[in-house]
Amino acid sequence: VSKGKTPRTAPAAVPADGNGDGILRRHAEQEFAEELAELAKVDDKPKPPNWKLSPWAARTYLLGGKLDNGFEVTPKYVGNARLIEIAVATLATDRALLLYGLPGTAKSWVSEHLAAAIAGDSALLIQGTAGTDETALRYGWNYARLLAEGPSLNALVPSPMMRAMRTGKLARVEELTRIGSDVQDTLITILSEKTLPIPELDTEVQAQRGFNVIATANNRDKGVNELSSALLRRFNTVVLPVPETLDDEVQIVDRRVNQLGRALQLPAEKPALEEIRRVVTVFRELRDGVTVDGKTKLKSPSGTLSTAEAISVVNNGMAVAGYYGDGVLRAADLAAGITGTIVKDPVQDRVVWLEYLQTVVKDRDGWKDLYRACREVV
């Protein structure tokens, strides 16, 4: 079978029960199996042990590009290429990688694709929550077996981490800072000694070459468990930034709003790009602490003001316009949503928002309606 012409519905790793059409979301290595295969074909650079692709090919997989044989690899991450280079180089030096950033900056996305490209398997995933305990990072027990047969390797339930160590693959830990500090510290031995002791059986699992950890964490959330410096020291930290330009962000918001609007069957018309641009501008300016023209400095509120929140504000505005207004998105429909998103702390954020309204929105051409609408809400 010529791989180059294989349709996307017939990749190598299809679940056994059928053609996979019913699956809502497929893993990166399934979705992009063809690209990975093409890359592997032309990849003649040296590979670190147990890597499916060389660092160069992994970079091309994430950033996109044209292969020597004319095959086009789609870009998975649009943004600063150097960040991806740092991430790949980090994994190549055997250091764990921590992807840090605001919510909605494609941390998990990058982590999944890195795992798919390097280990060919992005499913060794540990989701960090406040309830994640040590068994999720180390191993658990099959109690029926434990009682029936006594402690043995057969009664052991390995975690994704342990499986990654055994097979020399990449383990992914999502939302690392949500895991309790005591559980987080389990990672220290794994990362520095590359071994997982099993004292009950007086044995251990030693990591195969190629094993590594990619963790993601959110740097804006409050009340999370800060990483201890001992753990942080074992990670190389790459901070993923928010979209670089206003236009990029407006595009992202526009595309997502349209998709969501259709899915929710909102009665409002597709919002004018102008209105979206205003919301994105407000969010960007407050987030960056400076106006887009770079002339006025601003205070930033406590909230994240991510692209995802801009999407939800516009969506909410469309719903208001559709159900209670004339179906056209106007400043008044947005005011409550914007204010609610920005003013998370009733004292400090309110000051920030008022200052912004007074010093920036008030005097901006064509923004009078937004100013009036927002002042009414505050």
Next chain:
Amino acid sequence: MGVHIFGIRHHGPGCARSLQAALAALRPDVLLIEGPPDAQEVLPLLRHETLKPPVALLVYPPEAPHRAAFYPFAVFSPEWQALRFAGEHDIPARFMDLPQWHRLAMKEDDGEKEPSSPVDQSAPPTANGVPVAEPSEEAGEPALQDDPLGMLAVAAGYRDHELWWEHQIEQRQDPTGLFQGIMEAMTELRARARPLREDEALREAYMRQTIRAAEQEGFERIAVVCGAWHAPVLADLSTAGEDAALLKGLPKTKVAATWVPWTYSRLSYRSGYGAGVTSPGWYDHLWTSPDRAAVRWATHAARLLRAEDLDASAASVIETVRLAEALAALRELPMPGLAELHEAVRTVLCGGDATPMRLIRDRLEIGDRLGEVPAETPAVPLQKDLEAQQKRLRLKPTTEIQNLDLDLRKENERARSRLLYRLRLLNIPWGEPQRVSGKAAGTFHELWRLQWQVEFAVSIIEAAVWGNTVESAAAAAVCGQADTANELPALTELLDGAILADLPPAVGHVLDRLQTQAAVAADVRHLMEALPPLARVARYGDVRGTRTDQVLPVLNGLFERIIVGLPGACGSLDDEAAARMVAGIGHVQESLNLLDDAGRRGEWQQVLGQLLDGDGIHGLVRGWSCRLLLEQRVIDGDELHRRARLSLSPAVPALQAGAWIEGLLRGSGLVLLHEDALWAALDRWLADLSAETFVELVPLLRRAFAGFQAPERRAMAEKVKTLGDGLRTRKPAAGGESTVIINRERADLVLPVLAHVLDAGRGI
């Protein structure tokens, strides 16, 4: 042929190293270097051991020192190394560029505008004619000639020429064939370049002439060190006739040259110096520790972070170097460069955080090295400019103390004041402004106390870094300080200084900074303190004619932020903070009184009203707001009465009540005397008190009045007495005068003067 041409990049450590090796191999008997022949006479100072790079050659016309040209040298500059080589081997070194005595004269003829902003002084277009980074003088697309290396770099797939040059030339370990390679590349580029600008052609003609002269003198191994761009055309010496014709009849002017200390930050692009390098610190590092540059660099970075109390373990340094090397491998580079190290330091040592990287950027990548020049160096132009001004304004520097009374309405005296203030900004406190006492002194009066100190001579050399005239140096110094100052009070102080010293561009710059910092200033008190000086300028302009339209936007910005932030800032204050806050509120009120703007006044009164009612706001602040509103007739006697009862009722803690009344009665007792409504309200409140409550409150009242002077207290008591009469009897207080206690002894002292004023003849 005995001419050997070495095309280099100015400030390239790799070039410098290759040049060193090449010169050692060649053993030339004369060195010709691209530089100003005007400076030939100060070259011997190179052998002086206290001349330490970075230093700059300064060439300037003595009568117009602001039109100077700088030629900076760092220890890693190839020219510097060439000069050092000449010194060590005792062979003549000569500068061969077109002399500034021609170039400055030509510009004079062209009527070229002098740089308008003193801040730009450091970036004269003539500085060190570097082909790689010469600022494009024509607008539009950067052409081949402006950035020939850029074109080569793009062709090689690099983003910028810096990187390309660093990878290809500076990091090259083996210098063999380097200069040959540069020559070939440049020959190719020159063949395709558009025709030279006239001044470029002149410069190259002059260089060729210098080489010919050296040949005729009989030197056999002539080493020529020049910018790579010029290298190809200097090889061909067949155009003697044309060159001579070209150079004939050039205008000439008188110039002087000297060495000045330079800094790495001025070498970098950041300070707008055209021929600079982005990271002098990195180049210095490459020069001083070429082997294991990455390891040493990462270690330096870690030590720097540690000095600032940031974690940076030795293990992290190892990981930093490993990551930098992996990145270099991924990018297919022979060794990690600055970009890779920068990213690795950020990723490993700084935990991805960009903030500590600013420290690394400033202290390591740019570096804070300051050069030194020997004491024998000819005077800097700043010194000459100062001397000229001293002569013109008839201010003689002496070490004796002199007192000077200046009337700013006179042009000459204003100029004197200006000079003294400018010198103060340059850290040369020759004059000390004295407080003008007495009401006769208006804003046009200034008292100075002058004393010249010998160490000012050193201060002048240090200040010369900022500029060549007192005016431009002071302006640049203010701008430089404003850029690093982050506190509003420091900025307002600078603004005051700049206004007094009459430095309009600096005033504009400081105002910009002030606006920027006001936006992020968290402390409303700082905002309030910044307001009065601005308001004064906005209201009265200034005797010196500062333009008020620059000030108003900043003032408005500050005011808006105060309005928004003040109520929040007044919560939960302790006594000390409350006292400071009250002083700040006073500043705002004072400024508003000056500005007399109904709109702002309304907003302000609204805020004061909020403070009045606010829970958890310190009594002092509430009392003071009450008083201010009363003075502005926003609240009347009845309202005050109600508030007094409310604030002083038994349920209120005694300390808060005391503070309230202290706030209400704050400030000058004399002003207070005229607030009849206040006294009436207090009187009514007191009269309403039951006997027990009154006894409880007496200490509070005593305390509130304790701050006033004895005569003020007496006058107040008088007031209360007559006030009481008036209220009780509803009659005009007639008996008031008769009860005035006259201190006869003191009164007698006044009488002669009164008599003199009224009529001298009458006697007593």
